[in-house]
Amino acid sequence: MFFLDPFFYEILISGLLAGVMYALVALGFVLIFKASGIFNFAQGVLALFAALTLVGFQTGQIPFAHLLSLFGLHATHWGAGFPTIVALLFSLGVMVLLAWLIVQIVLKPLVNQEGIILFMATIGLAYVLEGVGDLMWGANVKELNIGLPEGPSEIILDATDMFIDKLEISAAIVAIVLVVSLTLFSQYTKMGRALRAVADDHQAALSVGISLETIWWIVWSVSGLVALVAGVMWGAKSGVQFSLSLIALKALPVLMLGGFTSIPGAIVGGLIIGVGEKLFEFYIGPLIGGATENWFAYMLALLFLLFRPQGLFGEKIIERV
């Protein structure tokens, strides 16, 4: 039987950990969607941008060094980089600034537009950010190291003979901390209540004196923070490069499965997809040629949506003429 197979548990656990990573990206989507009804396609590029910025600060790169070299300035680095913690704070600052710019330039003129228009605007945003990120920090693959433990965990290896990366365990811990703190933030702080009010009803929130613009700015900053965390985790795993932005494509089926409006949905969806695609790849993949991870999540989500169009935990879709 398959559950006696020792590989089964190893795959199960690595699937769960991968699922946590997916959930981390999906979380950024859910936050923005709940507060502003915007389906932010640029979340993956946001993570890439955050990771690039972090590496840039860490290694002391000069932004736009390539462009400056056109004007005869050939320096690429300041003397030394910043320590990790300072670089993290600076990157967060950049993300907050970026959030403000996005709200002012892109979202403000598009208030009251249909969701699908906003969605397409975020595709445009993804292109802009990708290009700006590459122009600022260069397009080469960069290594990101912020001192997280790496390599297989010896304790687990000795005790159970399973090969599990320490990095994935720390990612899971970070993700759990992030989710718990976000939940606390949105449930018990004044700001969090304002956020939920905006998510509930824009007009009612405006009428009790909540500023939409500020709330959007905060939401985009928070999802910038989530992007930074996701970028750091994925970047530490596989290097900071263009393909990092493709994790957004991994997070989309997670969202569909879990429902666009639900934070628990993002987590559960992430876990289901993480485990599902690993098991499918291991047991069925070899029979049909392998590399099924690219599409399995989408097919699963597609079939699932046929029976439950709002996803697992999404709000019931009610339509009126």
Place this chain on the structure above:
Amino acid sequence: MFYREAGDFKTSYQSDQATFTLRLDKILFWGLMAIATFVVPFFVTEYWEKSVFLPFFIYSIAALGLNILTGYCGQVSLGTGGFMAVGAYASFKLMTGIPNLDMFLVIMLAGLVTALVGVLFGLPSLRIKGFYLAVATLASQFFLVWLFNKWEWSYNYSPTGQINAPTRDFLGIDVTGPTTAPWATYLFCLGLLFIFAWITRNLVRGHIGRSWMAIRDMDIAAEIIGVNPLVAKLSAFAVSSFFIGVAGALYFSVWLGAAEPTEAFAIDKSFDVLFMIIIGGLGSILGSMIGAAFIILLPIFFKNVLVGYCGIPTDIAEFTQIVFIGALIIFFLIKEPHGIVAYWRTLKEKLRLWPFPY
């Protein structure tokens, strides 16, 4: 006053529905077509054919297809690249399986195969809407590209996994393979684009096009007044995929001559075609072509001007181009959600009264 009629003088339904309301429009259009058909082929060089005209014609057909689905029927699709791959691989199988088949038939049959696949992937649209559907169409993109990578039958067990177009003809004139003349492929694709634009125009002003637009504007209301959403949505998927399949078949067999799924039909293709219809104009035939021309010509412009004249390194020019396209998308969505073609409409309205606007 100038170029426009000064008011509404239509007296019959026919004239109200006419494609060209002015005789001048008609003369201009047919004049342009005559130049494109009888003059340009004598001057077209390989460079112009391969990097300007063929991409423009082929992407115009794809954009027309996506515009039917997204612009007219309101179903956003991100699976264009996958459907183009279906068209390309279907044409490849047909070309190698039935060597004597005329290229026109190959292209049409490839379109039909794609239409079938499109209907299959369109089925979820009956249950899911909006972003959910947009994301669901990504499933077709990833699944189909994976399929053509792994399914050896689809590329005739070639060891590299690449497909190459053999020499095939249209009415005795070679249009695929290495022996083609630039004018032949140019005219072949131009003719197809003309046919498809004509079909689109007649579909969207007829019964079926109106039911698509009703679904787009509000599907529940459309259902209540008697539009069958099953028929309307699936027919939009079928027609749209047919067009995109034809474009994919031409893209592989006539334009590139060789293709390999991960590169040639990647998700960027889906985005490119979506950008074409956003920039050109959603729900507009002219808009599809303007958008296609824009997205095709922009990289050429950047390459020639920035790299060629200003001496900027290629990678910087490329990133600048990405930023520029993204910014342009945002700009159009904010300032003119109906695309470039809306400027043309405004201009026509203005011309109607010019130079005495009061």
